[in-house]
Structure formats: C-alpha cells, structure tokens
Amino acid sequence: MTRLTRAEAKARTRERLLDAAARVFAQKGLAGASVDEIAEAAGYSIGAVYSNFGGKEQLFVELLQERANDRVNRAAEIIAEAEPAEANGALGRLLVEVADKDADFAPLQAEFWLYAVRNPELMETYAERMREPRRLLTDLVARSVPDAERAGELSSIVIALFQGLVRMRRVDPDSVPDELFGRALRWLFTGAEADEEQP
Template sequence: MARDEPARRRLSRAESKARTRELLLDAAARTFARKGFAGASVEEIAEAAGFSIGALYSNFGGKEQLFLELLSARASGRLREAAQILEDPAVADPLGALSAQLVEVADKDVDFALLQAEFWLYAVRNPRLMDTLAEQQHDVQGALKDLVDREMRRRGHRIGVPGEHVAVVALALFQGLVRQRRVDPGSVPDGLYGQALRWLFAGLAAEAGSPEPDGEESR
C-alpha cells in the first residue's frame, strides 16, 4: 500500500499542473478577447486566473506561448469536428456540413478572428515568431492532410499531387472564405465552401484520370 502513495502524489501533481494550465488558458482567452493581444499583460492574465506571474511563467514561456496554445487548441477542435463530419455515415452531405462549420466560425467566432489577425500582424513585425507560428500551422496542415487523404480514398480518387499541398489549399479556402464572409456576408453563401471543395476534388480527379461517380458521392 505504501508503495502506491508516491504514484498517487505524482498523479496529483500532474493533475494539478494540468488544471493550472487550463485555468491560465481560460483566463488568457478572456483577457485577450477583452483587451486584444497587444493590450493584455501577463500580470492581468495571471490575476484573472488566480495565480502568480511566476506560476504563469512556470507553465508557459509568456504571453506569446499562451496565445499559440490557444490557437492550437482552437484549430484542433475544428479539425476534430471536421473529422467527425467526414466519418459519420449519418451525415448525408459531409461537404455541406463543412460549409455549415465555416458559417459557424465566420458568424459566431468574431472575437477570436480579430485576435488571430492581430497576432499575425504582431508575428510579421517580430520575425523571431514566424518560425513558431509556421510550426503551429504545419501541425494543423498535417492533421488536415490526413482528413483530405481519407476523403480522397473514400471517393476512390488517385491524386498526382502531394496531399499536403491539397491540405494547404483547403485550409486557405476555409480561412479566406471566413474573412470574406465577415467583410461581405452576401458574397459567401452558406454552401459555398462545400461547393468549392467539390470543385477542388473534381479537378484533382479529372487531372488524375479517375472520374467522379455519377451524382452525389455514396458513402
């Protein structure tokens, strides 16, 4: 029994650290949304979470790492939703459902989009951050490549271009249409992203010489 105590204490410390990180990330999200990335301070974030500045720095390198963690978590959540859409046999029109996801992001996630744009400008002006931001984006593109590969196999397509290139285009379409819908909602109808993906997949299939099935793809 005594031998189990250190393991329990280690688990408790790990759980405590994970909880501290979660509270700091939640506080950072609220503070960034209220004051913007440039306006928020590590002191305010730590205070909002109920911790010392030392606790913040012991879990994160600073404000920049906190924001990158938030970006990664948000992107991972969206990719999990997309994977569920593509894998759910009950979803009759998966590309249409992905369009609905884009509409949700464009119309309801405005605060975080502003922060993303602000952080992008900050990173451009601070080149030391560009490699870190690129690495975070590579992780997103890698996960998206897996989704694209599975979708192309499901459709029976053979593509002659690297899957990561298709993932970059699919991600750029998503990000660009989100921004365009925020500027001019009427120019991006609800189903446009799904239709754009159909055009992309159809073009890839035609280039590879594997024709689309008649009608809407069967699952």
C-alpha cells in the first residue's frame, strides 16, 4: 500500500471535508449545519475542520469557490475539445449534468446568497471569492471577444444565466430543455457581436 505524503494526506482531508460540507449544507442550510455534523460526515474530528478552514463560514465560501472554479474549468475543457459548431450543445449538456446530477449545487448557491444578504459583513468575502471563477470565465470569453470590458460583462451574464437556468431546471425540468443553455449562449454572443458592429 502506497503511503501518502503529508501534503497528499492534507489535500485528501480537505477534499473529504468539502464533499461532506456540500451534503450537510445542502440539507440543513448554512445556519442549520454544525461543524460537528460536517466533521462527522467526513469521518474526522472538529479540529480537522478548523485546521483546514478556520470555521464554518470560511469552509462554505471555499466550497462555493471550488465548485464554481470546477464548472468554469469543465466549460474550458468542453470548448477546447469540441468542434466550434458543437461547443454550445456540449455546454448545454454541462448545465443539464449540474442541474440533474449535482443536487447540492443550486441549494448551496441559493443558501449562501441568502446568508450573505442577511449578513452584510460577509458580502465582500463572498464577492471576493467569486471573483476568481468570474476571472477564469472572462479569460475564456476573451478568446472570442477581445474587448476586455465586454468579455467581463458577458462573463457576468453567462454566470447569471447558468445559475438561473440550473435553478429553473431543478424545479421544473420541462421549462429548461437540454439544449436551451447552448441556444441562449449563441443568442447572447450573436447579439453582443451585432451590437459591437453597430456604427
């Protein structure tokens, strides 16, 4: 049996805590979840939570950032691997996968948004953590939209569109057909291109 290095063991502990936290937060909400429950669900002591994350709120914010980064990185892989004509359809399938298979994603997003709005002192922390996935997406958009300001605006719209459609599909799958996100992206970017060409 291969023995893990200290860094590998720490990374594994962190990953297990994040996975457990996603389940517990999605079921009980940020306010209702306890550090004890998260640690127990991951198979660790409370000390593991505090030594890796400092506390429940920091764990939650890092969980959201990691999940958002994962989505953007997956989108980048799809765009790199798919033929240009097939990329929007592949991105649509990513939305379907998140909405239908990652049952924790939409509740986690909604939960922390509500918590941050009700606790304004956390708003900047939340905003700061979510700037990284937005920056990654902006870099991705900038490959086809060279204007940096416009790429940033489009990335904000894509994030809002993705989150909104995931929530709608979780509640009413028929209202968000499999191909809708891909079509909406095509409409968005076609419209942005046409707007840029206006005199």
